[in-house]
Amino acid sequence: MPGAALFWTRMLKLGVVLLGLFLLDQLTFVLLDYWLLERLGFERVFWTNFSMGATLFAAATALYLAAVTVPAYSHALEPATRKMFLLAGLLVGPLAGWVLCDRYLDFLLMLGGGSFGKVDPVFGLDHGFYVFVLNGLWDVVLTLLGAAVILVVSSALAASVARRRLGEPAGMSRLVTLVGLASTPCTRVAVASLGALVAAAIFLDRYGLVVRENAKDVDPALYATSVFNGATHVDVTGFFSTYNAYFFTTAIALLMTVALVFLMRCLALAVERRSSGDAWRPQAKKAVLGMTLLLAADFAFLGAISLRQLLFVTPNQPVVQLEYIKRHIDATREAFNLEAIEQVSFVPKDGDDPLPTVEQLMAHPTLKNAPLWPGFVSRIEALVDPQHAWRVLQTNGDIVVYGPTAKIYRNQQKLRPYYDFMDVDTLRYTIDGEKTMLASAAREVPLMEPQPWLAWWGQQFMLFTHGHGLVMSPTARVTKEGEPVYYSSEIPTRAKHGALEAGRQALYYAEGAGTMAYSNVGGMEELDYPTDEGRATVTMKPDEATSVALDTLLKRLVVGWRSGQFWEIVFSGLIGPETHVHYHRTPLERIDRVAPFLFLDTDPFAFVADGETLWMVNGMTVSDRFPYSRYEMLGDMADERSGPYFGRRHRRINYVRDAIKATVDAFSGEVSLYQIADEPVVNAWASIYPGLFIPREEMPERVRAQMQYPPQLLHIQFDDIYPIYHMKDPMTFFNMEDMWDDADEVLGPMSLNQATLQGQAGSASKSTTFSIEPFYWMADTGGVLPAARDGSAKLQFVQSMVFTPEKALNLRAIPTVYQDGDDYGRLVCLTVRKGHYHLGPEQADASIDQEPGISQQFGWWQRQGTDVVRGHTTVLLVDGEVIYLEPIFILSQQNPVPQMKKIAAVIRGKARMGDTLEEAIRNALDAARIAQQSEAAARPGALVTREGPEID
Structure with a gap:
């Protein structure tokens, strides 16, 4: 046994060391965030997040460390054994802290959330309780449940070690003996705590009645209930209801905990007193019988609910469910802002x-801006459609399937192998007094993947650091050769209209900028753009961008580690105190570091405003706890342009609002967030982070003029929700008539x-x-x-x-x-x-x-x-x-x-x-005119004089 103890001690020490290295690695992310937010002017945001995360980490670490080590001291174990428990606690505690601190947004929202001004009809609670508080409460309960489980296991192990010298009483099996040995007062307290927390979790779960999903499909042939989300008739009416079942099951859990603790005490006394079977078995049987009866009673109650559903509710649908269908329809329409839709009859x-x-049609501004050259539109589906895969195979992966405009731009305006266009967007500008719709694309240096022509690491990080300019063409104009008419093109970029001219054309921050970049490198200048003589170079001044200066050894170590170029960054003579590093350079990444609570539409777009090139990102506030509302998937899993943002580009939600417009300066990386909606969720975040959002009234007109509605929001509203929920009448909705x-x-x-x-x-x-x-x-x-x-x-x-x-x-x-x-x-x-x-x-x-x-x-x-x-x-x-x-x-x-x-x-x-x-x-x-005249002539008694061209 000493050999086994030594082995496990060494393994635990190794685990603690590895965990320490892991946490040190995670600390580098924290430091990068601090330096970035400090440069962006959002240092207060960092400290708000950090203080909450650190508090949660410390609390969970202390709780789980105590859960592992307290039993060792309570049972007065030997120092060597206590050391093993301490090492285990040092391993489990920080792991639990790391998991819990990742939920810091839930706790910030729980403490800073407000009111929706509406209450649910079941519990009479404001919707804010479900949206702001409920997730945080579950985090607390689950954390305590985990600690209670660890406490039970640790206490049982400590008790078994402390009492292993006690023999096996006559007539007691090995398993029962082990339970008796482990059932010390400390273990019984742990089990009682676990039982109480299980009961609390069951009681808390009752609030899920109004947010639960009853059916995942609205096809009448597939659903088993007429209320897709929220409480139904059988849930909240009558004695045998799901509402009452939560109270009943909570009481059952508490009574079973009492019976289990009583059984453990009987077995513990039997082991301590070495009692015969006749002394402890009757009491144990009573405890087991009591728990069996309690379980049977719980199953019987749930069975009665199912029987009531089968015999009294289902045969009387939809009449008995109309009230609850109405709640579901109204909540879904409110949650997805469908109530704001103006429905206009049209013939x-x-x-x-x-x-x-x-002449009338061609003079109309709609046809003057006909979208013949549409921008690239990603397929907004949960998974890539099979027909997409077939089409890609059919064309050997040719992107023309998805966007001929992008194909032509790449062929005519890429101009150098290191440039590319990640996307084509559709924008509008006022040109010569007329609103004009343009296709627009940023000429980038996409470095999200290694490029074969970048042999030396400095090329990728120090030389080819930025793209150059926007390419634009009106959507309605076509040359005789079938090509776009460019209003902004070439290198350096030349614009035909003043509204399209950008003073600083370098694009350090763009959709394809997936790596770090360095400016002010000693003895080396960045490529600005190619020229006939070779290349134009540029050196960015430190005060021109929100990049981070590598002026300390710690910064060089952290940046080198996170960039994957550790030795080059730390030991290169090209890197000095004046060198600046640009990181989190894609618009999605950059906004996500500032406001991780937002759901970002994965299709940002670049535009020119007052000579500056800006990226706009649509930010949405979301929730998955809005009472009675339908769940849908928001986002675009098939959108490859989201790059490093892939982990958060798809989310299951049942509430969404277009709340924030974020801009990123393509040259400097400066970030601005504008609040354009007055709704409870974004107002809660505004109270948590004072000064983070700029009011809509203060949004510059140049930015306001380029706002676009999030296409992924429009998609979920009209493609997923409105085709069904435009039916407001519960009976019509039940029959799916329209x-x-x-x-x-x-x-x-x-x-x-x-x-x-x-x-x-x-x-x-x-x-x-x-x-x-x-x-x-x-x-x-x-x-x-x-x-x-x-x-x-x-x-x-x-x-x-x-x-x-x-x-x-x-x-x-x-x-x-x-x-x-x-x-x-x-x-x-x-x-x-x-x-x-x-x-x-x-x-x-x-x-x-x-x-x-x-x-x-x-x-x-x-x-x-x-x-x-x-x-x-x-x-x-x-x-x-x-x-x-x-x-x-x-x-x-x-x-x-x-x-x-x-x-x-x-x-x-x-x-x-x-x-x-x-x-x-x-x-x-x-x-059409010929057909109209022919139809008129074919009517009985019609006399029509034909006009127009003859039919050959």
Whole structure:
């Protein structure tokens, strides 16, 4: 045994040393955060977080250390044995502290949360209790439960060691003897504490009645309850209810704890007195029988609830559940801000309605800003759709499936191998007095992955430190060659309009800047941009950025360790006190270090404002404890651009608000957070971190003019929630009478089929359909869309989605969010009147496929060895007309860069192509006018004079 004791002592010492090294490694993250937040001016944020985390770490460490070591001293063990318990405590305690300190946000929110001003109907508690307090209470209870378990185990081990010399009484089995040996007063106190905490956890769990999920799917064939979230009829009514079951089970847990402690005392006395079986067995049997009866009673109570559900509730649905369905609908609509949606009835122009002229349409600002060059839109789905994987295989990973604009930018504006475009965004600027929609991309030096041409570590960290400028082009303009018309391009970047000019074009902070970078390196200058003579260099002044000076040995050690270049950073003669390091350089990472409580939309965008290049990140406040509200997944797991932020890009929530707009200066890294919402969660965080948020009224106009609604929020509101929860009536909701589905579009390269290869007229290549995600366009309000409240923002830069009825393809709804002026965040849903038919996007795509002239052109291109790429199908509203636009790209085998060869337009079901947008609109209008006249002539008694071009 001495050999075994020595072995375990050494193993525990090794564990303590390894744990110390692990905690030292974690301390480097803390130091980096401190230095960064100090430079950003958020030192108070760091100390708020650190003080709470340190308090939790110390409390949990002391609690678990005591739970392990107190039994050793209570049982008066030998010094060598007590040393082993102490080592175990030094191992378990800090581990528990490290786990608990990671929950510091829960405790900050519990102490600083406020009120929602609404109470739940079951417990009569303010919603703030569930959103702000409940998670923190669970952290406390679970921490105490863990400590109680450790205390029971430690006490049992200590008792067994202390009493191992006691023999085995006659008539007592080995197992019973072990229990008796372990059942000292200390162990019984530990078991009693554990039982009391289990009872407390059961009692606390009753609050989960109003936030629990009853069904994960809204398909009527799959759910077993008509109330998807929150308490139901059987939960809160009658004696045999789930509400009463929590009280009953809590009492059972306490009584079982008493019986168990009594049994332990009987066995302990039997071992101490070496009693015969006749002395202790009757009392033990009584205790076991009592616990068995208590368990049976608990199961019987729960069984009675299930029987009541089966016999009295289910047969009477939905009548008995209507009240609870109503609670669920109202709570979900409030939690996802659906109550703010203005639902407007809409009947698209059709049939005999007069057709507009080409001149009227082309003069409209919506078509002047037609999104022919849309920005990259990531697929906002929980998992990568199988059709995405198929499409990637089909094109050998060609990104043109997801964004031809990005493909062309890479081909024409990358210009050097070390530059690249991580994303293309859609922005609006006021140019020559007119609001203009532009595609925009940042020319970066993406270093998220090792590059083969960066052989020396200094190239990656000291030479190629930043990107250069933004590339921009209007979404509606196309050259004769089918390429964008650039308003900002080349190196150094040249802008054709003053609103697009940036004084400092270096982009140190960008989406692809996944590594550290160093400035003011001794004897070496950074590459600013390439020139005909070689390269222009730059040395950043220390006061120009929020970088951290490597002016102490500790900073060099920490930065070297965390960068993976320890020896180079510590011993390099190039690094001196004047050297500065830039880290956490992606906008998502940087905002996350300042405000980790926010959920960030993973698609930040860069814009020029007053000569500065800024990144904007949409920050949302979320909760998973809003009573009765439905749970959904917020975020984009398929978004690879989120990079190091991957751990927090997807979250299960049942409450969300668009609350914060954060900006990051692309040159200096300076961070600003603007509070744009007045809602309880963000107000709670504002009280916890005074001065962290800048009020909306103080937001610079240059920043306000570029605000965009988070596309991931729009997606969860309208794609996941509103298609079901627009039904406010509980009976309609129960029957799922008016479910919607997101519309689909034909998108990407077309695969050849046999008919196309044989050149048959009217044949169409096979294409894959995708859900239409949120898209941007310019909407003229005051007609079909409600007039903007801000008179200066009548023309709104909006995001929209398109919906069809469930299992149908006709147009049903067009949800839209305004993004300009005082109307920012205004939600409007145009709904096509029930019983009225108008073709939807997939039907519009089908009309393009079925139009003989278009399909013949597709077939001819493909027989020439040219791939045809279908662009995004965009739904535009122009003076009551629904116009579908789709750019058609071609890819040659010699030069696989997309070229916009044609534009297809669908007006009133008639699809036509043209070399330009105006030609496509003209052709579609002519076809619609001919069809209108033909229908009028076919009516009995009609007398129609034909006008317009003749049909060949």
